[in-house]
Amino acid sequence: MLEFKKPEITDKQWVNDCLAHANSMNCEYTFGNLFIWQKSYSTEICKYKDFLICKWNDDGTVTYSLPLGEGDFTDAVDAIIDYAKSNGETPVIYGITEGYLGLMQEAFTGKFTYKYDDGNNDYIYSTEKMASLSGKKYHGKRNHITNFKKNNPDWSFEKISKDNIDECLALHSKWIENKDPDDEDYSLEFEAVKKAFEYFDELDMVGGLIRVNGEVIAYTLGEPQMNGHCFVSHFEKAPTDMIGAYPIINQEFTKNCLMQYEYVNREEDLGIEGLRKAKQSYHPEIWLEKCTAIYND
Structure with a gap:
């Protein structure tokens, strides 16, 4: 069973060890981001084997990060699914970029619905x-x-x-x-x-x-x-x-x-029109799409 806790400054080293293996430029994947925004999003972290797993609670909507680190990716996602279901939640995994999307679709064919929101893209x-x-x-x-x-x-x-x-x-x-x-x-x-x-x-x-x-x-x-x-x-x-x-x-x-x-x-621009216009005016090299996986099995 996963055990989540609030991120503390002493967690930085092991979290960074896991993030060093994250195949993504997703803005959420920094220790500082997790640490400083923990009050806003009720951020919690869990060390599962050699993976980092994050949990956020935004106004009652609970979401999880992908397993970030080394090891059996499918096993770690299964652990998220089991944990969420045991708490009466629909498993929802946020921030899935293209490379990880392929892993998810291959390992969990037909078990997740993938939704995109342009406001979440980096x-x-x-x-x-x-x-x-x-x-x-x-x-x-x-x-x-x-x-x-x-x-x-x-x-x-x-x-x-x-x-x-x-x-x-x-x-x-x-x-x-x-x-x-x-x-x-x-x-x-x-x-x-x-x-x-x-x-x-x-x-x-x-x-x-x-x-x-x-x-x-x-x-x-x-x-x-x-x-x-x-x-x-x-x-x-x-x-x-x-x-x-x-x-x-x-x-x-x-x-x-x-x-x-x-x-x-x-x-991201969070769907805010003025912010979107300002960010687009600098002509991004990459518009990093991030989707949300919602369990439907």
Whole structure:
């Protein structure tokens, strides 16, 4: 029987050992993601033989990750099915990318229904293109950055460290105030941000910020995946009324911090139209489809 628990910082090593074998650039497959968002999604993890299995409970909807690691994949999926059924749940496995879909269909022919939601797919970009923004399709981005530099000649980029974390938190708090401070989604995101900064070094987080007149006006934060060639950006905040603030933090962070990676995963758009438009405007190299498997046997 599977035994789930809340992820703790001491779980990082064995979780990363399992994730190193995950054949996917899925944004969920980082320890930091599981650790910092645990309150929002009631995240729990389980070590089953040499696999990591995750469980999420989002407003009463329970879903599981694929078994991530080494060993008998079919046996581990069977363990998820048995566990869910023993708890009176329909087994639901979330975040299945193309490679794993083939494994699931071969091992469990006809036993799962597979559903897609475009809002769950990941936007993955070439770091080289994000750094250079060269070519016609990035003309608008370059113009925004040029205008930003012209209007703010004393701007500067800085890597995030223990010395400037409080300024980033203050910026995020101010950003929420300009939205809706009573919106639970913003509140839960801020809890995740605070957790990421609290365990900044332990989680191997990497971040950057932009200053204007000495004040932090934009920041971004994320972590590398265990596959070694992809970085996941978890948070990016800037004033929407300052033209070029988002493009410049994106470009400067990529140029100064991410060039050792081939790709940067900027996560999903969650079906939010404005977010979808913004992510599409950077022309992803890969649009990583992720489906949900619902047991029907």
